[in-house]
Amino acid sequence: MIVIQGKGVSKGVANGPIYFFQRSSTTITDAPAADIEAEKARIAAAQEKSAQQLNALADKAREEAGDETAILFETHAMFVEDDDYVECMMNALEEKHCTAEKAVELAGEEFSAMLAAMDDAYMQARAADIKDVTRRILNNLMGVTEGGIDSDVPVILAADDLAPSETLQLDKSKILGFITQGGSGNSHTAILARTMGIPAICGLGEALKAEFSGRQVYIDGETGQVAIEPDEITLAAFQSKQAKQQEMKELMETMKGQKDVTLDGREMMVYCNIGSPEDVTAVQSNDGQGIGLFRSEFLYLAASDYPTEEEQFQAYKDVAAAMGGKRVVIRTLDIGADKQVDYFEMHKEENPALGVRAIRICLNRPEVFRTQLRALYRASAYGKVAIMFPMITSVWEVKECKRACQKVMAELDKEGVPYRKDTEIGIMIETPASVLVAEELAKEVDFFSVGTNDLTQYTLACDRQANDLGKFFDPHHPAVLRALKMATDAAHKAGIWIGICGELGADLSLLETFLAIGIDELSVSPTSVLPLRAEIRKSIAKTCTLEKLEC
């Protein structure tokens, strides 16, 4: 057994024979060219062919791997036609009287070196794109086709590093996983492998040797472990993980497109929690029926100054539009407590969890609030946005929030900016106070969503950040579950819906309790959607009991 440790960049376990990627060896001569004009024409032809291939690849990628990858190839096509890049080749021909191949190679080296020298990791990684494009033009010049896998059985593909076009041109029915010597989590190979759902491990370095070709290997894209001809114990560990993975995959497949409904016909809305617009892809691939919590903090935490209305609008609009009419609940800023932002210049608090946080900041700083509300309402024109206010304790706070909303709507009316007047407004139920006055709060809003982490913290007087509270911090405590029941009864009495967007929502051991309480919506991380759906579809709502509410 040989074990090599790399960096897992795309999850999953796979096994098969190792196959080393065959790249055409390109020997380019330094010999002078006979006819410069002929060489120029050859470059132009290869350039045109390359651009055509890349555009075709973009179309293929759009179907197989998604927009992100398609755009990459479109950008490559633009590289191929870039004036400076081409000029650089033509100059080399004129000055060095070299062959077209040499000129293309020189231009590729010059531009990839320029990007590699930039002090920006993203731009440095783009040097690989230039090399990829350059290799394509060279192959077209020399009439080389590459990337074939000469094997009858599917393989674990090994390489020094794979260019994006190389990964996409491969016959995927023959690939079980990728292992590469170089590369990083940001490399296109890693990104593509994740999109395609194939395990990948990179950064194996010299330990991955060409002589391993043909030997049986197990790879784990989560741990980054590569085991060539594993011993019995290692093999058993890999196989059990693989079996679980397979089981999960089959479950996922059967659950896609199914309704979230119990055996006796009770519907549950299964939504997703997301922290940035990029997470929408995961919501879609896991078949989430909406977004129950879109945390707006990322806009504030990642910035060095207050995010502008425009930036916020763009992010909210992107998500609303991508979800195509499905509900997107966006929570207004929830800064403070464990999430601190320098430019807010908050006073140091002894007890920030009980301090000026979330809605309290918004009500104290109407300008910050107004900017966010304007962005939210403007985005409402592009989908089904719902606005949610966190950390509510009193009815007057909700009334004040609603006044702020009305003011913003009046402004937008005046400016003639489109928005949806029927945008839902909801609140987080995460303080005992909000539970105790839930009946009155329910009359003011369109929905409730319970933040179970904070509700547990405040109900049980247990700091959620403290590690040593152990058994005292118990989200299953009957007090927390009874609070849920009280809020649910109040919501239903007023005819509004109630959901859970805290971690507890994905706790399958509580599903029966949630059904018994009458929760209408569970918002969970995208990867929890399908397991939760499977469990809902096995449940019978009317036989669920409230026994967990007993002490």
Added chain:
Amino acid sequence: MKNFEYTITDPLGIHARPAGLLAKTAKAYSDTTVTIAKDGNTVKASQLMKLMGLGVKQGDHVTVAAEGPAEEEAITAMKKFFEENL
């Protein structure tokens, strides 16, 4: 000549994709020269790789200028492009 100043808000700056689109947009005004300048370095907007080489990041100030018969349309198109994409 028409010009405007702009502060980049996109977290990745002028990265490959917007640079490509920007070059494409600028090329539509073939008889008018569109340039992007940062810290005294000026490149033509149609020069995709040089544009990326400028290394424009979030928070950087750039000056976008257009000169030629279609400068009015070009600068309007550029302004719209920057506001929507960068």
